Amino acid sequence: MVPMMLEIMGIRKSFEGHAVLEEINLRVAEGEFFSLLGPSGCGKTTLLRILAGLETATAGEIRLDGRRVDQLSPQARPFNMVFQKYALFPHLTVKENIAFGLKLKKVPAAEISKRCDRVLGMVGLSALASRRPETLSGGQQQRVAVARALVNEPKVLLLDEPLSALDQKMREHMQTELRALQKSLGLTFIYVTHDQEEAMTLSDRIGVMNRGHLEQVSAPREIYEQPRTHFTAQFVGRMSRLRGELVSLDGGLARLRLDNQVEIVGRPAAGAAAELHTGMRMEAFIRPEKIQILEEAANGGGRNLLPGRLSESVFKGNQTEVHVDVDTGGSLLALAAATGVPCAPGGRLALAFSPEDTFFFGESEG
């Protein structure tokens, strides 16, 4: 196993009696690109600011390679931060901005210049070294902010929604650049974002946060394909949902009775098995792309099969969103290839999805 590098142990934070973070435990390995993903107000930025030392935790410890760092001032921590709005010093040139940290550490001038030039080269801004930040584009300012943090050779780079102020195209471009930079330097990144696509694209692992706690910490694919909690399931990606009552539990699979006695089979949420009991209300989640659209009379072939009426289809270019009012009540979203909508709105069809792709969560959760 890779030796753990950054350990966050039992971090709590409350503001005026109101808990913002409750018991955060997390380990981030050296060289890992770790994202904290969650809606605004979930505490992800607070956690990052606690790591940076800009806020103090109410309880808990932070260790770096086994040594406590949470008692150090922000100045003394071997972490550097990239701020959401870049926070570049307006009175300094690009190069002076980058040199700021090194000058404070009394690094010899010749070495400062050398190191600044190197990071400027890395982020592709060598030609703009003597410009003022306000004369640069958003993407360029963003690169300066990253360079200003990187030049100090931090053990961990903390990034607070660094791309949220950029337009879509620039954002995608910067994502690629950041990822390449992180891989080539082998640096540990802790990246805060509310954009799940961004988190999916960039991260080695993602910590999904909600209301001050971590819902799930897994690799992107696992977060998407094996959501462990109700919140993760509904927050990450799109889901089609059905409500029903748990009728039986059999090993890894369970049966849910929908409102008009139709039953579907699926997997109950991992980790919640102990609390499951028959008769409880549950919600089923299915990824739209895992739902197959069939003709009404078709055979599901061992899968869950729900007949219904097509209420609306929305052309999205590479695919078509198909909204189906199923006979059991409720509306399901399925995706069809651009050419594959079998009937006009109002027509009958059936939806098939396998138990493997059907997740059951207690309704009260999250």
Added chain:
Amino acid sequence: MKSGVRLGGPALAWLCFFILAPLGLVLLISFAQRGIYGGIQWDFGAGNYSRLFSPETLLIVWDSLRLAFFTAVVCVFLGLLSAWAMATASERRRPWLLGLIALPFLTNLIIRVYAVKSVVAANGPLPFLLTLLGIEFDPFALTANSWLVAYGMVSSYLPFAVLPLYGAFEKFDFTLVEAAQDLGAGPWKIFGQVIVPALRGPILGAFLLVFIPCLGEYVIPDLLGGAKSMLLGNLITDQFLKARDWPFGAAVSVGMMGLLVLTGLLLRVLRRTK
């Protein structure tokens, strides 16, 4: 543009009539001579201006510049700290702090100055306290000295520095402070290398806002400084009210205006180059 001129017309007329015309008159008088009995004798010459460069007048100019500069620097420094504290205070507390800063404005200047005077007066609380503590002091030096003048000036003009700086701090991006902290800067480095340079414009503005009225101030030095302290403001007042030498008083006024314009230009250059 045309309608702008028309709208500004009344104000412009007011300006011409009540400010520019009297200024012209002052300029005119400054080239005239004092009559034997104190009137104005319309013999034109630059004699009043050459008197400006006499050693005793230059000393007064130097003392005035020194006091105004000292007051402005102290006000800007204290103003920065208090404006910083105010801007970072909680939303609930801010209006109260703002009110406290503006409080002196609600009291008459003379009353404020006499309040200071009464504290140090021979039978006031400060001499009483000093006697009680057994500290020896000269009661005459205590009631009127240049430190008292400086104190009076700073306390009277501090709001002029605090208010514009508070406005600047309200718009200030405090993540710059966090970024500096993150990069290893302590509080004084942050103050000197981030806040002061980023607020250079407002700081120069606040400096001028204090410096200009201070250079012509005459009430505070007169009441707190005693007979020994003669400044530009007192010099001008005395020429008009006591010496009855209007032409020289006018010449000193013109000279002071020149000095202020020069200071303004100097600061402008300073602002451009850095």
